[in-house]
Each structure stands twice: as structure tokens, then as C-alpha cells.
Amino acid sequence: MEKIRLGKTGLKVTKIGFGGIPIQTPPEEIAIRIVQESLDLGIKFIDTSRMYTCSEERIGKAIAGRREDLVLATKSASRTGEAVAADLETSLKNLRTDYVDLYQFHNVSSEENLQAVLAPGGPYEVVRKACDAGKVRHIGITSHRLSVAKEALLTGCFETVMVGLNFVNTEAAEELIPLARQRDIGIIIMKPMAGGMLEKPALAFKYLQQFTDVLTLIGIARPGEMAEVIRIVEAAEPLTAEELKDMERIREELGSGFCRMCNYCQPCPQQILISAIMYTPVALNRFDPERIFKGEWDKFMQKIPDCIDCGECEKRCPYELPIRERIREAGKQYYAAREAYLAGRR
Ligand code: SF4
Ligand code: SF4
Incomplete structure (x- = not known):
């Protein structure tokens, strides 16, 4: 699988990375098989989070003996220095490693969140110290709000940025991606399939192939899915006229204010899904x-x-x-x- 340079981190990563959300759902042995299958296919980047329940632990089990070959990324959504320090220790234990290649502040989607991350003695300072101690190699940020992601990039504190991008949600391509490129910040794309709203991987990944310098994460829920995505990415075929029409139809059907299925609105006190x-x-x-x-x-x-x-x-x-x-x-x-x-x- 083709590799790209992840901005100023200098990390060489496969263009497709493994997203750790869906492996929370299947039985553990299937989840481990899904991760290992992806590694066998050449995937070298794995992303997870403290927020994804058992995902880190399952990944830790799946990568036993192969960790040195991989770029491992995880995240914390905590907003105090103390809580982030505890999250990092838990992640290291779960992932069965003594360092993570990329540690990201998860879902920094408001001005308030960004300020909390950067507060004196807060999360950012704690992770900087963890870098000095060799527990973290690089620091990144993830966001669902482009204005906040942009502000974060302008601080100069982060080496990578993760935002959503797909053919129905293209705003990140307008300002954010050019800005990240200008500042040599590694670009990680989440939600290539709009959180499950887009059912055809061929459309989703053919659209994204125009972004030659980004790392795209794909969450895999069933064995065999990663092989299909890799086949599409490696074939690098252009969109056909029929596929372009299909994309247009889907865009119209979904409109602009569609739910990305990120579940950040939870928990609902009435357990409404x-x-x-x-x-x-x-x-x-x-x-x-x-x-x-x-x-x-x-x-x-x-x-x-x-x-x-x-x-x-x-x-x-x-x-x-x-x-x-x-x-x-x-x-x-x-x-x-x-x-x-x-x-x-x-
Ligand atoms: S409604 Fe909930 S799941 Fe949908 S985009 Fe908003 S936070 Fe995400
Ligand atoms: S009870 Fe209604 S308004 Fe309150 S969180 Fe649940 S869905 Fe939203």
C-alpha cells in the first residue's frame, strides 16, 4: 500500500488507516481478526481513542508482537491535565505498549474546549511532558467544527489535524486542508463514508483519491471489508459518468444538514437513539x-x-x-x- 508523509511529524503512513470505532461491537475474537486482517493487508496506521470503550484493549491484543511496525494513534477527550495524564496511562496499558506515535485531543469542537486543552498546566502541557518522557511521539487534534480546527492549527501547537471529509461533506477541502498543507500539518480524514450514510465504498474512496497527501481512516466492522477498500484505493480508477450521477443523487437525497452519526449528542437521559x-x-x-x-x-x-x-x-x-x-x-x-x-x- 502506498505511503504518505504525515506532515511535519515526518511519519510515513499508509494512505489508508484503520479506524477503531466499529470494533467495539463484534465479539472480541472477530474484532481481533478484523484488526489482524488489516495488518496482513499492509495497513500500518491504527487510530483509536479512550472514548471507544474496548477498542484500545482489542487493538492491544491484536497487535501483540507487531507493534514496532505500526504507527499507533489514540486520543483523549478529557479536558484537565490530571484526567489526560490518567487517560494516557490507561491507553498505554490497553495498547500494551510504552509509547504512542500520535496522541490527539479528541473532538475539540468548541472555543471553550480548545482553551481548556491549552490552559496552563492543562492537557496540552501534560502531553508535551509525556513527549519529553518518551511516552508520546507527536501531538494532534481532532474536531467536528472547522472554525475551531482552523484556530487550533493557527496556534502552531499541533502536528496533525483530523476532520471529516467525504463527497457529501466537502467543506474541509475549501479552507482547512489548504491551511494545514501550508503549515505542514499532517491531515487525517475521518468519516469517509459519512459515518455509515454512504453505502458504496467505491464512490467514497474514488472521491477522496484527489487528496493525494491525506491519510484516510476507515472503520471496519466485518472481516473482508478492508480488502475491498484497499482494492478500490490501489486500482485508482477515476469516477465514471454513472458514478458521478450517483454521487449527485445521493447529495441531493441527504441535503446539507444531515446527521453524521457521530453520537456526540449522547447520552440522552431518555435513552433515545x-x-x-x-x-x-x-x-x-x-x-x-x-x-x-x-x-x-x-x-x-x-x-x-x-x-x-x-x-x-x-x-x-x-x-x-x-x-x-x-x-x-x-x-x-x-x-x-x-x-x-x-x-x-x-
Ligand atoms: S445529531 Fe448526534 S449523531 Fe447526528 S451529527 Fe449531531 S451529534 Fe452527531
Ligand atoms: S430527551 Fe430529547 S431533547 Fe433531551 S437529549 Fe434526549 S432527545 Fe435530546
Whole structure:
């Protein structure tokens, strides 16, 4: 697999990196197999986070004996020096290593967050000291808000930046990526498939191949998926006219204010699965009705009336989506479609 230089870190990384979110879900032995399969295919960059429950531990088990060959990245979403120091120690233990190549401040998506990270004696200073102690090699930042990511880059404190980019969410390509290039900051792309909204890896990765100097993370949930992504990336075929049309259709279908399924709006005190509900209007057009109107999907749609209007989710959403209005609207569409479906079957 082709390698790129990750900005001023000087790290040489494969163009595709392993994203550690989805391996939280399958049974542990499958999760370990998914990681090892990716390594066998030549992937040399693995990204995880203290936020991703068992992901670090599973990766630690999967990379046993192969750590030296890899660039390992993890993150902390803590905002005090003390908590970040504790997170780093836990990550090192979970990953079964004595250093991480890249330590990132996770989801720094507000001005307040950025100031907390950079506060005297705070997270940034703690991680700088960890660099001096050899526990961390490079420091990066991740954000879901481009204005904050841009401000972070301008501080000169970070060697990498991770932001979302895909063919329905292209804003990062306008200002942020050129700025990072100008400052020689390594660019890491998350959500190439818009957090699961885009189902066709060929469209997603063919769009991204124009960014020749970025590292793209892909979260893999099933054995075999990474091989498909690598095949597309290595073939480097241009988008066909039909694929371009398909991309246009998907863009129109999703609109601009779509939910990225990042789940930063959680926890909801009423245990409402916001991202799944936000996805429902799209799912109604794409999935088998049996899957939508029966079983788990129906159960979480029934939770919509439990919303107590507290607005906590909206304060946390980095994309400022009107969540309450959207879930109510999704509920209406769902029940209308369900009724029509059931009437047709009577
Ligand atoms: S406004 Fe509703 S959906 Fe949002 S966190 Fe509160 S209860 Fe949950
Ligand atoms: S509503 Fe906002 S925070 Fe919640 S999953 Fe969607 S984009 Fe993320």
C-alpha cells in the first residue's frame, strides 16, 4: 500500500488507516481478526481513542508482537491535565505498549474546549511532558467544527489535524486542508463514508483519491471489508459518468444538514437513539421494509415520544442540528410509511 508523509511529524503512513470505532461491537475474537486482517493487508496506521470503550484493549491484543511496525494513534477527550495524564496511562496499558506515535485531543469542537486543552498546566502541557518522557511521539487534534480546527492549527501547537471529509461533506477541502498543507500539518480524514450514510465504498474512496497527501481512516466492522477498500484505493480508477450521477443523487437525497452519526449528542437521559432515528428517512428509501418496520428499528422509533425536550443533545451536536424537530419529523415519516406498508400487506 502506498505511503504518505504525515506532515511535519515526518511519519510515513499508509494512505489508508484503520479506524477503531466499529470494533467495539463484534465479539472480541472477530474484532481481533478484523484488526489482524488489516495488518496482513499492509495497513500500518491504527487510530483509536479512550472514548471507544474496548477498542484500545482489542487493538492491544491484536497487535501483540507487531507493534514496532505500526504507527499507533489514540486520543483523549478529557479536558484537565490530571484526567489526560490518567487517560494516557490507561491507553498505554490497553495498547500494551510504552509509547504512542500520535496522541490527539479528541473532538475539540468548541472555543471553550480548545482553551481548556491549552490552559496552563492543562492537557496540552501534560502531553508535551509525556513527549519529553518518551511516552508520546507527536501531538494532534481532532474536531467536528472547522472554525475551531482552523484556530487550533493557527496556534502552531499541533502536528496533525483530523476532520471529516467525504463527497457529501466537502467543506474541509475549501479552507482547512489548504491551511494545514501550508503549515505542514499532517491531515487525517475521518468519516469517509459519512459515518455509515454512504453505502458504496467505491464512490467514497474514488472521491477522496484527489487528496493525494491525506491519510484516510476507515472503520471496519466485518472481516473482508478492508480488502475491498484497499482494492478500490490501489486500482485508482477515476469516477465514471454513472458514478458521478450517483454521487449527485445521493447529495441531493441527504441535503446539507444531515446527521453524521457521530453520537456526540449522547447520552440522552431518555435513552433515545438519536443518530439511528435521524437516519430513518434515508433508511426508508434504501432498506428492506421488513428490516425497518419490525424488530429493533421499530423499538427505537417508539422511544421518540419519551423526549422530554431538555435540549442537551442539541448543545452537544457539533453540527448544530435541530435534533428535537428532526426526530419528531423522522417519527412522522416513519409511521406514515409503516401504515402504508402494513395496509399494502393486508
Ligand atoms: S431533547 Fe430529547 S432527545 Fe435530546 S437529549 Fe433531551 S430527551 Fe434526549
Ligand atoms: S445529531 Fe449531531 S451529534 Fe448526534 S449523531 Fe447526528 S451529527 Fe452527531
